[in-house]
Amino acid sequence: MNLRKNKRVTMRLEPIENPTMLRRLGLPAAVLAATFLVASLLAMIAGANPFSVFGLIIKGAFGSKFAVLETLNRATPLIFTGLAVAVAFRAKFWNIGAEAQLYAGALVTVVLGTGLLPWPAFAILPALFVCAILAGAIVLLVPALLKTRFGVDEVVTTLLFNFIFLLFISMLLEGPLKDPMGMGWPKSARLIPEARLPRIVDGLRLHWGFALALISAGLVWIIQTRSTLGYEMRAVGLNKEAAAFAGIPVNRVLVKTALLSGGLAALAGFSEVAGLKGSLTLDLSPGFGYTGIIVAMLALLNPLGVVVAALFVAGIFVGADSMSRAADVPTYLADIMLASALLMMVLAIMLTRFRVVRG
Template sequence: MRLEPIANPSFSRSVVPPALAIAATVVIASLLAMIAGADPFAVLGLIIKGAFGTKFALLETLNRATPLIFTGLAVAVAFRARFWNIGAEAQLYAGALVTVVLGTGALPWPGFALIPMLVLCAVLAGALVLLVPAVLKTRFGVDEVVTTLLLNFIFLLFISMLLEGPLKDPMGMGWPKSARLIADARLPRMFEGLRLHWGFGLAILCAVAVWVIQTRSTLGYEMRAVGLNREAAAFAGIPVNKVLVKTALLSGGLAALAGFSEVAGLKGSLTLDLSPGFGYTGIIVAMLALLNPLGVIVTAMFVAGIFVGADSMSRAAAVPTYLADMMLATALLLMVLAIMLTRFRVRRE
């Protein structure tokens, strides 16, 4: 077989394959539920109801979407320039680490000064963590996929070491857990009486900011050019390595905000299970959004909804929560295939 680019894809060409991908994902999920011996319609219904059915469920989904918007943006920014940052998990923990180091009493400032300071320092920490793979890539040509992946393991062990050492909460009953943030370091709720913190607002703000950078700034243009064709970009006089380093700094900073927002908005302290793989899930979020920063907001809510819905579903039906991860992995693979099929025609030879 052979792939042939389509010059002017028709409307149905650009809509049918993605719709089929979503339909196929639902069918596969139903089959998986049947394998587990459950009624597929009931399972899907429970997932949707558990994710969006009640006010409580919806708020839970928005809370779960918040870190995913940040990591999704981090991945979207990096992948757009074809810088493969698979290390959002490490950068997330870097942001969380700085938040507890400075926010548990080291800086006894009032909230209006402390929170911006924490945001700034978290961003710097995340950027710094990703700067290492970026420099290794631009200076030595070391592939960033492997270095960012391995840094996830290194960084998690580093956090574990700190939580059992200098950062350990003396009041924590022996658990590896940091002290709690002071009240001024906590993110307030966005609306009185609703369990939704300002981390969500910050995430939306970041998505808009990234969109502006990508579509309205020189850096955005350069990042896109580097992603499309590195040689052509270099030939056109774009400083490719500088652009890659800037991309990395932006991406790392965004991922770190996920850690900041989880600690300051939700958990109040740092533990080793702060992130159930938000860094990796960010890749799914970004790919489903076709690397569009505003689309990331939507897909993050969708992905968060599946996780929250599956959690509540598995309490009611005897289907393991891993159904959610399988659905998302399937959706990811089918969607990249579908997007390709909107632009290419498959010809038999």
């Protein structure tokens, strides 16, 4: 291997002072186009016509009233987990454990929502909402404190927590939480009617969880752009040493970020259980926590962008499900599209701020 640099072509990155509008909008558009190119290749490998595959995906995601409602329902937990990741990543706190926090929120919802609270009907949903947030916040508090107190990297701890927490839920569902009417399935009892999130419009299969997700996105946007905490979170994310030098209590900001992030992810679990499923099973989340990372990155960590990205991602998933039934293409096409979109998007974000030059 020739490690000497004389004869090789080398490159380096040069910052761009004021990126042009073309650069800032053109690159993400190129990512979108490239994502569909990847999908076309995959469809052709599977022996299908790419255009009919795209047609089926779009029809499956937005082609009918039922399809649109399904997409909105699928987007709801993704907005919450996307916000959780966006908030944390902005402060460079790598919360990869949204999956565990989601289940924490779901767990509290079924434990308290199956008749345990002796409260009047109107108070039950707000209580569940608050307790779910607290549960998610506490679950993420552990890795946050391990980071600030012992310097343990939060990436690995939050990842490992996902496995631990899922086993914990499995243990509860086969033990104390098991529904005696569940015919042997590991499934919790159903929520009482007062603990269910009602539908936004009667007769349409869309629950108030979606509205809560939109409101949360607005609130997170306000926190990030209009509050001291938002400013501090950004400062810590940009440069920890400089933030500490400027008198920002870095560790305290990280812990607050973790509490906010964990609470948001837990709302995904709350809304799935109280709005959609009505009980807790081990397949409540098909990886919503991990997909939240894709959503957040596609949204460039912008809370309002998270809503758009979540709708896009949910549309691809819902569309791919129905496409897979009609054409002979595995539904994992959607996962590959989104993972490659994630990688291309981080590259595109960088290329809006730097240009590649020789030398």
